[in-house]
Amino acid sequence: MSDNTSSRVLVAGATGYLGKFVVKAFKAQGYQVRVLTRSEERLYKEGPFTAPPLVKSDVDEVFVGEITKPQTLAGIMDGVDLVFSSVGISRQRDGLSFEQVDYQCNRNLIDQCRDSRVKRFVYVSMQGAENIMQLAITQAHEKVVASLKSSGMEYRIVRPCGYFSDMGALYDMAKSGRAFLVGDGTNKMNPIHGQDLARVCVEAAEGDELEVEAGGPDVMTQREAAILAFDVVGKAPKITVIPMWLARGLVKFIGMLSSQFGDLAEFIVTAGEIDGVGPKRGTTTLRSYFEGMHAANAKS
Numbered sequence: 001m002s003d004n005t006s007s008r009v010l011v012a013g014a015t016g017y018l019g020k021f022v023v024k025a026f027k028a029q030g031y032q033v034r035v036l037t038r039s040e041e042r043l044y045k046e047g048p049f050t051a052p053p054l055v056k057s058d059v060d061e062v063f064v065g066e067i068t069k070p071q072t073l074a075g076i077m078d079g080v081d082l083v084f085s086s087v088g089i090s091r092q093r094d095g096l097s098f099e100q101v102d103y104q105c106n107r108n109l110i111d112q113c114r115d116s117r118v119k120r121f122v123y124v125s126m127q128g129a130e131n132i133m134q135l136a137i138t139q140a141h142e143k144v145v146a147s148l149k150s151s152g153m154e155y156r157i158v159r160p161c162g163y164f165s166d167m168g169a170l171y172d173m174a175k176s177g178r179a180f181l182v183g184d185g186t187n188k189m190n191p192i193h194g195q196d197l198a199r200v201c202v203e204a205a206e207g208d209e210l211e212v213e214a215g216g217p218d219v220m221t222q223r224e225a226a227i228l229a230f231d232v233v234g235k236a237p238k239i240t241v242i243p244m245w246l247a248r249g250l251v252k253f254i255g256m257l258s259s260q261f262g263d264l265a266e267f268i269v270t271a272g273e274i275d276g277v278g279p280k281r282g283t284t285t286l287r288s289y290f291e292g293m294h295a296a297n298a299k300s
């Protein structure tokens with residue numbers, strides 16, 4: 001274990017899929033861990049798709065604040081050396097846009113670092129962002145990256161491929177007997193487990209590489225991942241393809257009803273047609289992840 005016992009890290013996003021693993025990974029490396037959350041209760045609950053609950057000993061200090069409201073963040077950086085943020089919208093339904101959360105919330109944190117002793121800020125963006133800059137989520141992420149680059153602070157950007165938490169939806173569909181894929185599912189990806197990615201994030205925080213891409217050990221197509229999920233649940237694969245022309249039409253329709261859901265839908269549809277392959281930094285296989293979900297399901 002490296003000696004980080006005098007370094008204090010602030011983790012924002014600690015109630016999320018990646019954030020929970022990251023808190024545990026920093027703690028295991030000896031850091032003093034302060035977390036920012038809007039709900040202390042949610043820290044200690046298991047998250048969706050196997051995000052582990054935190055236990056009291058994972059966390060040294062809990063700062064309860066609303067990252068959307070800078071006035072609630074006063075003093076948050078006191079004594080902090082390093083900031084990690086994975087704050088962003090995935091399944092939240094707060095009625096806020098990617099600009100308001102993925103950009104502005106992280107911008108609020110960067111602003112709090114001014115006149116503090118924070119030396120380095122680690123931010124989680126996405127792999128292959130340059131290929132999908134038309135999306136609101138990518139624009140928001142990359143505005144944070146640009147803000148960090150011009151902040152004068154040291155920065156590290158982690159650029160992960162898809163998370164296993166997103167693959168969990170494939171397991172759920174296979175269990176129900178039918179999987180739906182947007183597009184023909186031939187696009188390639190190597191998603192990564194949150195625990196593996198958390199290790200990459202801590203290594204990035206301590207290393208010299210400014211931008212770190214990270215994927216899991218298996219490169220496969222969406223369709224192969226769906227078939228794998230059926231194999232693990234022991235059912236014959238039944239896959240329904242939602243053609244791209246229909247998916248794009250639906251995105252337009254959803255966008256007319258709500259720009260927030262339209263942006264989210266556009267992201268999901270785009271992810272169904274582009275490759276998302278990065279350096280293999282994770283070691284946990286998707287099969288073992290699905291098998292773990294299946295074993296947990298069998299018990300409950």
Ligand SMILES: NC(=O)c1ccc[n+]([C@@H]2O[C@H](COP(=O)([O-])OP(=O)(O)OC[C@H]3O[C@@H](n4cnc5c(N)ncnc54)[C@H](OP(=O)(O)O)[C@@H]3O)[C@@H](O)[C@H]2O)c1
Pocket residue numbers: 012013014015016017018019038039042066067068086087088089090091092094096101102124125126127160161162163165166
């Ligand atoms: N999923 C993927 O495949 C993937 C791939 C590459 C990059 N990423 C990026 O990785 C980051 C983390 O992803 P994740 O799956 O860990 O997300 P997650 O589980 O949804 O966690 C997101 C965190 O942001 C916080 N947050 C969201 N909206 C908020 C709001 N309005 N006010 C206060 N806090 C808010 C959440 O707090 P609450 O728990 O209180 O809501 C949570 O702590 C995101 O920026 C995502 O875009 C994801």
